[in-house]
Amino acid sequence: MTTLPARPAAPTYDTPESDNYLIHDKGFLSWILTLDHKRIGVMYTVSVLLSFLVGGIFALLVRTELLTPGRTFIDADTFNHFFTLHGAVMVFLVIIPSIPAALGNFVLPIMLGAKDVAFPRLNLFSYHLWIAGAICTVVSLVMGSFDTGWTFYTPYSTTTSAGGVVPVIVGAFILGFSSIFTGMNFIVTIHKLRPPGMTWFRMPLFLWALYATALIQVLATPVLAITLALVAVERLANIGIFNPAMGGDPVLYQHFFWFYSHPAVYIMIVPAMGIISELIAVHSHRQIFGYRFIAFSSVAIAIFSFIVWGHHMFTSGQSPLMNTLFSAITYSVAIPSAVKIFNWICTLYKGSITLNTPMLYALAFIILFTIGGLTGLHLATLSTDVHLHDTYFVVAHFHYTMMGSALIAMVGGLHHWWPKITGRMYNDKLGMIACAIVFIGFNITFFTQFMLGSHGMPRRYYDYQPEFQTYHVISTIGSYIMAGGFVLTAMYLIQSLVSGKRAPANPWGGATLEWECTSPPPYYNFHEAPKVGEPYDFSNLQWDERGEGYVTVKPTEAKA
Amino acid sequence: MGHAHSNSGPAGHAGHAVQPLVGHLVAPWILFATGTALIILTMVTVAMRYVDLGEANLFIALAIAGVKATLVSLFFMHLRWDRPFNQLMFLGGIVFVVLMMAFCLMDTGQYRGAQFTGNPVDVQAVLDRDAPNAPIAAKKSPDLP
Amino acid sequence: MSAHASHGDHHGTQGHDDHGHGGGHGHHNAEYPFLAHHFETPAQQFDSAKLGMWLFLVTEVLFFGALFVGYAVLRSRFPDVFKYASAYLDTTMGAINTGVLILSSLTMAMGVYCAQTGRKTALIVCLWLTMAGAAGFMVIKYFEYTHKFHVHLVWGEGFYKPVTDDGGLQRAELSSTAVVPLTPAQTTMSSGAVSAQQAATPSFVQLPAGELTAIAPPAQGPAGMAPEVIDAKAAEHAADPSTHGHEALHLQDASMPPNTHLFFAIYYAMTGLHGIHVLIGMGVIGWLIVRASRGDFGPKYYTPVDLVGLYWHIVDLVWIFLFPLFYLID
Numbered sequence A: 001m002t003t004l005p006a007r008p009a010a011p012t013y014d015t016p017e018s019d020n021y022l023i024h025d026k027g028f029l030s031w032i033l034t035l036d037h038k039r040i041g042v043m044y045t046v047s048v049l050l051s052f053l054v055g056g057i058f059a060l061l062v063r064t065e066l067l068t069p070g071r072t073f074i075d076a077d078t079f080n081h082f083f084t085l086h087g088a089v090m091v092f093l094v095i096i097p098s099i100p101a102a103l104g105n106f107v108l109p110i111m112l113g114a115k116d117v118a119f120p121r122l123n124l125f126s127y128h129l130w131i132a133g134a135i136c137t138v139v140s141l142v143m144g145s146f147d148t149g150w151t152f153y154t155p156y157s158t159t160t161s162a163g164g165v166v167p168v169i170v171g172a173f174i175l176g177f178s179s180i181f182t183g184m185n186f187i188v189t190i191h192k193l194r195p196p197g198m199t200w201f202r203m204p205l206f207l208w209a210l211y212a213t214a215l216i217q218v219l220a221t222p223v224l225a226i227t228l229a230l231v232a233v234e235r236l237a238n239i240g241i242f243n244p245a246m247g248g249d250p251v252l253y254q255h256f257f258w259f260y261s262h263p264a265v266y267i268m269i270v271p272a273m274g275i276i277s278e279l280i281a282v283h284s285h286r287q288i289f290g291y292r293f294i295a296f297s298s299v300a301i302a303i304f305s306f307i308v309w310g311h312h313m314f315t316s317g318q319s320p321l322m323n324t325l326f327s328a329i330t331y332s333v334a335i336p337s338a339v340k341i342f343n344w345i346c347t348l349y350k351g352s353i354t355l356n357t358p359m360l361y362a363l364a365f366i367i368l369f370t371i372g373g374l375t376g377l378h379l380a381t382l383s384t385d386v387h388l389h390d391t392y393f394v395v396a397h398f399h400y401t402m403m404g405s406a407l408i409a410m411v412g413g414l415h416h417w418w419p420k421i422t423g424r425m426y427n428d429k430l431g432m433i434a435c436a437i438v439f440i441g442f443n444i445t446f447f448t449q450f451m452l453g454s455h456g457m458p459r460r461y462y463d464y465q466p467e468f469q470t471y472h473v474i475s476t477i478g479s480y481i482m483a484g485g486f487v488l489t490a491m492y493l494i495q496s497l498v499s500g501k502r503a504p505a506n507p508w509g510g511a512t513l514e515w516e517c518t519s520p521p522p523y524y525n526f527h528e529a530p531k532v533g534e535p536y537d538f539s540n541l542q543w544d545e546r547g548e549g550y551v552t553v554k555p556t557e558a559k560a
Numbered sequence B: 001m002g003h004a005h006s007n008s009g010p011a012g013h014a015g016h017a018v019q020p021l022v023g024h025l026v027a028p029w030i031l032f033a034t035g036t037a038l039i040i041l042t043m044v045t046v047a048m049r050y051v052d053l054g055e056a057n058l059f060i061a062l063a064i065a066g067v068k069a070t071l072v073s074l075f076f077m078h079l080r081w082d083r084p085f086n087q088l089m090f091l092g093g094i095v096f097v098v099l100m101m102a103f104c105l106m107d108t109g110q111y112r113g114a115q116f117t118g119n120p121v122d123v124q125a126v127l128d129r130d131a132p133n134a135p136i137a138a139k140k141s142p143d144l145p
Numbered sequence C: 001m002s003a004h005a006s007h008g009d010h011h012g013t014q015g016h017d018d019h020g021h022g023g024g025h026g027h028h029n030a031e032y033p034f035l036a037h038h039f040e041t042p043a044q045q046f047d048s049a050k051l052g053m054w055l056f057l058v059t060e061v062l063f064f065g066a067l068f069v070g071y072a073v074l075r076s077r078f079p080d081v082f083k084y085a086s087a088y089l090d091t092t093m094g095a096i097n098t099g100v101l102i103l104s105s106l107t108m109a110m111g112v113y114c115a116q117t118g119r120k121t122a123l124i125v126c127l128w129l130t131m132a133g134a135a136g137f138m139v140i141k142y143f144e145y146t147h148k149f150h151v152h153l154v155w156g157e158g159f160y161k162p163v164t165d166d167g168g169l170q171r172a173e174l175s176s177t178a179v180v181p182l183t184p185a186q187t188t189m190s191s192g193a194v195s196a197q198q199a200a201t202p203s204f205v206q207l208p209a210g211e212l213t214a215i216a217p218p219a220q221g222p223a224g225m226a227p228e229v230i231d232a233k234a235a236e237h238a239a240d241p242s243t244h245g246h247e248a249l250h251l252q253d254a255s256m257p258p259n260t261h262l263f264f265a266i267y268y269a270m271t272g273l274h275g276i277h278v279l280i281g282m283g284v285i286g287w288l289i290v291r292a293s294r295g296d297f298g299p300k301y302y303t304p305v306d307l308v309g310l311y312w313h314i315v316d317l318v319w320i321f322l323f324p325l326f327y328l329i330d
């Protein structure tokens, strides 16, 4: 290593306001052209939450239409467009970027003890790609939107008269590359920017999860990109590869699509599991149980997730041989998921649990993910899936996993790192109330859908038999309750920005590195090199009344 | 640890040339030898076209392509001297493609020869009545087995 | 902040924080002006860039990989089509192109060597040679494509359109219109609107893409363009004096297996995507030439040359597979 020129004396940082990443530079351009991973993370968070609002409005419209059989307030064609928009916005614009790109960007380098991600410019470019993808979606809306479902199944997607299919496909293609570049960045950062002392097994579990996720992003997303490109070409030039009327193979399309999209559901859930590992450990102040099991199960899930995609195609004309194989392998993927659940429960057991908003979200996650995962097994069973496929049972399953798990973890993580990101505390009471409302509303909405589905109500239908109406009404009411919970959340979070208490560096007593820097973190993350210790060793942390946060008591000091 | 050491190793065969600060120097003769081998293999694979070995032709052609690809990646792309993780990732990418191909071919193989020749009569009757223009509404084509 | 202050005494105990988190930002490194602030050493920066590039190459492998899977599935479904249609590709041109790409890969690898050893002029020469290889490849590809467009060896319905005296179906025409097969009855109904050219092909009608909201249902079933239709066309062709002397041999060939157009669909998809990569490669090599002329590269810093080199080799690598898979069947 070579000697570097003397650096300017380190400025003093007495109060968090003296310098932090939020006030380091000013002006609009200093945000949208920033190379700082924290600002990029914040911009992603804001964008993702705005998209969540848009997707949520579509969801409420869809649920409202389903209050009565037949027409309630929109026609069937509009309904098709709305549920498609809801799905596509939520999947491509919200859940996939929500944890890695939004929270991950903010947290990963700090947790790792690095100054930034490996390629800050590429990171900013990812965000700009995200914006471009969002713009394409809007263009698609203007050009007549699309009604293909988020899955773009051929030959419908190549023949539908909806005018916005190609723009949204271009958008999803671009968003795919945004996701790929984020993944690349994270892998390189974790490999090459770990400071001395940060060994692989000292990495917080969230980083393991982000690492596993990044592997999936890099390996799976290109397949989606090329598949969507083929669909666009098929629409524009009619090449016929996926078109059965021209000898093409629509089942091939589904193979391609699910080769990406099953791993994609793990792009959503694996980082969510990482967040939950942090939340559970920190808020029960207990060494996480089975660190290595959780770490390796993330990587195992990432790899296994590539060989189960056929479970989405049991009734698509996939051969019986492959159906059987895929069904069997799908069961095996449930094992690493279950490993995590058991480890979290063991961590909670005899922990000194602080019941606050993040912890409540973590508990909600465990319950909802258990339901979501177990119903996945019903769907993985060939004989039951033939009955349940394309019914509301599947809708309920994937909402328990995507919304009840991935999104709830994202919201929980947001509450966990909110003081770090914004430097403000929010109203914890309101937080817990809102969490409870969301949890109750969620279950009212989606548990009913398990019943609907097992009684045979197909998904994506505009009209239905009158006997399903009660369930639909209950489900719609649940969705309103849930929306109320989210509105409350938005309100107290915004209020905290305006008049929240200043956050201490370590409000929860976390032992990972992000709690060692001030809240909000300084522009360069750490004033001095952080000392890398065990991520889940809470023994040196003590509550400090004056600062209303946790402080580190060095063992030597404690002894002295 | 990433920055504890670089992957520049002693590149003995590069002789007295200036050493780059980082990375590996591959001697020109290795590069030219690789290029020559690639050209020769291209000629071989073209020549193989005129030898009819039935199904084996495809596999020979693929094997030759595989050897060429290996040469390119090992020497032109310096993979032979690169970090193990880079090697692993590249191989991993190929493995995933092979995996995908194997599964898809297994599926397609199940239907080999069993081409779709139209809907069953009763299904077609319903389609004719309710969805005469549906793209999937296939007339039974008499010209297929 | 008390939590923070309690860490003050760690300062300096870490071997590396001299270059590290303290004040490394902002200042420019005099010895390594190319070193970004968040890296400690050139080696770390180089390793990171290299790993990033390899990950990108992995995405390229999967990007093309999916198309290879599509190829494999189509070929296993229609082995006859691939045997038959491959004969329409020009092996000589394909082989020459393979050679051109291999040589350009060699010059690129030499370029990296020259950059590593600080030979500026040689580096620029190597880059220009690589560029020439890429351009040569595209020129040959251009001739291949235009010839095929000319004789309607294309994807989709265009494949079944007979060649007429006005020079056949042009590329532009292909992408801006969709040719929809109609039943004879429908043709009669709309025949007032069709041009003389279309009148020669009574079972197809051309519609401007704008007017086409949905692709009308095909007359044939999922098995695609049924051979009898092709036979009928071939016959019709033979009867039509205006098409004599043209090379759309496939349309006169009664032995052409059904769904032959799919071979060309996947052929254009794969070689087209590959061609786009070659064009992008030319762009980045051009950028390297500019930077190399400026003297940016040398033994201390040559990362961009190395990375572009890797990209260029993967483009070569993909072609190494495309060549036998398309040109050398039987």
Ligand code: HEM
Pocket: A151, A265, A266, A268, A269, A311, A312, A330, A331, A333, A334, A337, A372, A373, A374, A375, A376, A377, A379, A380, A381, A385, A388, A389, A390, A394, A397, A398, A401, A402, A406
């Ligand atoms: C724990 C193990 C899991 C198993 C065994 C499982 C199994 C399945 C199966 C078999 C299906 C196909 C149902 C059908 O279409 O008939 C399915 C659908 C789905 N699953 Fe899961 N799943 C699991 C976890 C997850 C997770 C964690 C997520 C998301 C974060 C998820 C998201 C989805 C989605 C989005 C669909 C439906 C896609 C669509 O057709 O639109 N699943 N799951």
Ligand SMILES: [Cu+2]
Pocket: A261, A262, A265, A308, A309, A311, A312
């Ligand atoms: Cu799945």
